[in-house]
Amino acid sequence: QVQLVESGGGLVQHGDPLKPSCAASGGTFSTLTFGWFRQGQGKEREFVATVDWQDRTTFYSDSGKGRFAISRDNDKNMVYLHMNNVNSDGTGVYLCGAGSGLSIDNPPSSRYRYWGQGTHVTVSS
Numbered sequence: 001q002v003q004l005v006e007s008g009g010g011l012v013q014h015g016d017p018l019k020p021s022c023a024a025s026g027g028t029f030s031t032l033t034f035g036w037f038r039q040g041q042g043k044e045r046e047f048v049a050t051v052d053w054q055d056r057t058t059f060y061s062d063s064g065k066g067r068f069a070i071s072r073d074n075d076k077n078m079v080y081l082h083m084n085n086v087n088s089d090g091t092g093v094y095l096c097g098a099g100s101g102l103s104i105d106n107p108p109s110s111r112y113r114y115w116g117q118g119t120h121v122t123v124s125s
Helices: none
Strands: 003-007 010-013 021-025 032-039 045-052 058-060 068-073 078-083 092-100 119-124
Touching (some): 003 092, 021 032, 032 068, 032 078, 045 068, 045 078, 045 092, 058 068
Antiparallel strands (some): 003 021, 021 078, 032 045, 032 092, 068 078, 092 119
């Protein structure tokens, strides 16, 4: 059973960088696609980025292109979301998900089998 634990959220100033992290354990990850999602209060889960664990292929939302970078560390079993120039839209709970047999280009969140509890990010102006 794969378990995911997010960390690295908190309060950040508008325009500053932030790097939420996702620690994965309990399984083999080579067949999994990992994704980061953001969920604002009262809003639906919004896709941010995906990475294929095996070949490191990545895909980003339109708002994340050029500002965010998703990566994974095979030795540490970690997935990171490097966020540059965060803005007010960046406030929310950041969730890490994983699933097998997923396409890299923004599969529906319902297809992710594993989820962490999320880490809160608040962007102040």
